[in-house]
Amino acid sequence: MKPKVILGQNIDLKKILQLELLSETEKRQFYEELVGEFEQINTIIDSLKAVIYVADIDSYQILFINKFGTDIFGTDSVGKRCFEVFQNRQSGPCPYCTNSHLVKNGVVQPPYVWEHYNDITKTWVKCIDTAIRWSDGRLVRMEIAINITEQKLAEETLKQSQEQLEKLIAERTVKLIKSNEHLKREIKKRKEIEESLRESEERYRQLVEHSQNMIAIYIDEKLAFINKTGVDLLGAQEASEIIGKSIWDFVHPNSQESVKEKIRYLHSNPRSVIPASREKIIRFDGAVVDLEITVYSLTYQGKPAIKIVARDITEQRWFKKEMTRLERLNVIGQMAAGIGHEIRNPMTTVRGFLQLLAQKKECAQYIEYFNLMISELDRVNLLITEFLSLAKDKPSKLEMQSLNPIVKTILPLILADAVNEDKNVVHELKDTPDILIDEKEIRQLIYNLCRNGLQAMPAGGTLTIKTYVDVDEVVLAIKDEGNGIDPEVLDKLGTPFFTTKNDGTGLGLSICYSIAARHNASISLETSPAGTTFFVRFKI
Template sequence: MLLDILKSGYNFIAEYSTEMIDVFDRESLTCIYASPANYRILGYKPETLIGRHFLELVHPEELEVLRDFLNQEKGAVELRLRKKEGYYVWVEMNWYIIQQAGEPDCVLIVTRDIHERKQAELSQQLSEKRYRLISDNARDLICIVDANSFKYIYTSPSYSLLDYSEGELLGQSFIDLIHQDDKPMAFHKLEDWKNQGWGSYKCRAIKKDGTLIWFDSLGKLIETPTGLEFIIISRDITESKQVEEALRSSEERLREITDNMLDGIILLNWDGIINYASPSCKNLLGYSPKAIMATSLDLVHPGDRWQFIRVINQAIKKRSPVRLEFRCLHAKGDYIWLEAVGNILTDNNNHYKGLVLAFRDIEARKQAEQKAVENESRLIEQYNCLNTLINKMNEFCYTYDENYNITFVNKRTTEGTGYSQKEMIGRCIFDFVHPDDRERVRSFAEQRLKDLDVDRCEHRLICKNGQELLVHIKGSPLFNNGKITGAIILCDDITEYKKLQSEMTRLDQMHTIGEIAAGIAHEIRNPMTTVNGFLQLLLKDEDFNDKREYLEIMIEELNRANGIIGEFLNLARHKIVDLKACQINQIVRSLAPLLQADAFLSDRTIILKLEDVPDLLLDVKEIRQLIINLVRNALEATPC
């Protein structure tokens, strides 16, 4: 049944798979199906493998292990198979026991070529063994020292040169083995190492028995998960030996650190070509390290590329650290913000040889900064709008803190009081209140800072020039994080309003007096009319001819008194003013004959001189009476 499946629709997969797919009888382990991949991997044509025993191609050293594994239902193992040419290659083999109803059980084996990977692993293991062997047997003294405490973390067996056994110096200070006279120099050199990352020095070391030996030491500062460390290789000056392998080990350790950092790291050579990119670049930018090494600076946003190159060139020129922010093209197609820091790499002659850059994603931070800028711009706009509104309002507006010191005044306040903002801000609000009103204002202010209901009130403000303003105030407390920090006050200047109100009251009182006087005048005119009537009768009686002169004088005085009362009643009477556009010259001309008659009776003359005037809105009756009164008063006041 399994063979039928492989030879049916699934035959395409088996025929073109890069992995060997073989089927063996479980009992005899003879091949009953072999895919074409056998030829590509082992060099055997599929038909030559049919019927052959499975274990024929297995390396003799793996036979026993494989037999134990094949007893399991399924599994995987790495082993060597013999190619047709006669040599063995490493493969990874996965097998599955297939139980078929009515048919013998089969073993399905899928085999993948892992020879290159296995060779690399074996090469690495061999290399590590060699490095360990070199370290354990080198005549140079190799140690790892904490960069801050200078305590030994590791010492090589060659420290027996100083008569110390392996591990005996761990935890002790590296400086303790240096001659007293050389310690200041050693301290100075080690500090230089921290700044430069490496260095060398020559000093005298103290052996366990107290004797001295000269060493030429070369050290390097490395960063590990636990902190900064120095790797120091020392050799007897008289028996020099190359330490290249030990330094390579140090580089590998540094590479392990960089490869496992969350930040991306790239290394540019002297002509700007990227010759190293850490694996973390894949997580940051979506590109594999190999893809990044093929891009150079093409991923930098065109708008940031010139600045990127300028900063790097400046750092190369000054041999200074690099720090910059730029946009970089992500594999998804959009640009993200990165922050990069790095150092210039130089050779022993201080010649530029490359640049190492570590970078991290700051897109979220940039978005937050942009949002903060937008919010700040919006707040500034709202502040300016509110400030304009407050300064344009017709009311006094000011704020004060919990100590009753003024913290803000609007433009209307300074214009109304005559003080400048500088003169008012920081001063107590009671300094500007009339002394007689201060206690009452203080009481209201205290209640306002306690968030109590405060009625509107009126009090007097003292201006800079000493003038008093009557203001009507209303206010409310100011809160910050739920705490009352002061209050805001709005004031209406009601000084003119109060004056107008007083004048209206006075006029109302005068009107009342006028109405009372008018009533009295009516009562006076009634008896005067009776007296006048009787005097007229006496004047017609011949018996009083000798008294006629006196009677006429009495009638004349009564008429004059009656005229005065009439004028008074006219003033007290509510009149409806009927204003019309009139030519005042025409009104004067119509009154001229009457006025000339009055003047003639008093032996006087009126000269009429009129000039052109525009039409005026006048009540004709009132203006006629006004002109008559003015002329008659003038005639009476003018001497003959």
């Protein structure tokens, strides 16, 4: 097969005429050398660690596949249909075939990027599919399938291949100037190949820049590159705010030793890939974010470097913790529902006999003890009532109504508690739409949160109750002016029977979380030394 030839953009085509001064032997020798050079180029392309193939869009027939692909799928792949080769030789096109994304109504669409698990290679790959014109003018699909876990190694291989290719082009420019007129068609094809490579590089750059994962490169204790996702994740406006800063400005103290150990290992084992691990970083605004990171070694701008790929798992960890907490509440609630009545029945009998004995004259001297026992039985009964509130399947009387009347109804009770403790209560109730809620349960939720807020403040503090609409949610916000919540306590909030009060049951906040769950609402909080705000968000 005759090689494809390319001339550099700065070549004076008039000098090609000088080739006519060479003898036929010299021309043949030059042509053989040129073929050898392009065989080297083909070898370089075949060395890429990615499957590259071209298939006819209409017939699905594979027209080309590189050596990396034939090593995996067999040397007889060309001529077969793509779904027979790549998908366990199934009998028809894949249900997720991307042809319909690449060409719509005869119009070529932008490249389509997607991820796929290949049953043959047992690997996840990221595919970049593009519709191009083949040499005979027909539309074909070119797919580049990259193993995601070795993504940067593939990028480095591609970069090195391009550098070698450009070096070969530069070294052979003088010889290419002497090319004959009949090589013009190959020159044109070669230029198309070069343009395709540039477009491929640009697509890959865009892929990195717009990846949903943070991708950063670290050289000599400084950050040398970070993509847009990383800029947003760190809370910056521009990459320039981050480039040049020390990586340790962002790594949380609790994670620094772990990250340093990974970097030391990569320096000693440059070609290694460190398995993903969970670490913490600190944003510009001081917020702590949980990440799942993977680190690689590479050469960047001619220097040894470390590539960091990170995924934000803060929400994932929060969701997992919430599910665990709600499940715990449900188990306790079910247990309470099962034994609550069995305990209450004998308690009612004991309480009745105590009241009878207290009325007898011969027991008058023990009236103080009887009253104490009755009071303690009432306290246990109240505890059982709260305990039963944790049950996930507790029936609720849901009606469409506004939060504001409920807040106004319970406000006098909260004000009375505040006055007794020399504290203040203010409310800011904005217009909110009706939502599906159980008035009795919401009153209990509001009262529990307000009592917690009042108990957290010193005398003279102000408790603020707000209602407002935030996009598609009705928000109830209760803010106190206490000293904030200790970070060590935050993860335990809502756990049944956990309390920081000497006389607390540890069920108040647990009941709030259970009520919120039954209303498909969420509870979050913001805390600082200046106070704590609880947010209860109801879907409209």
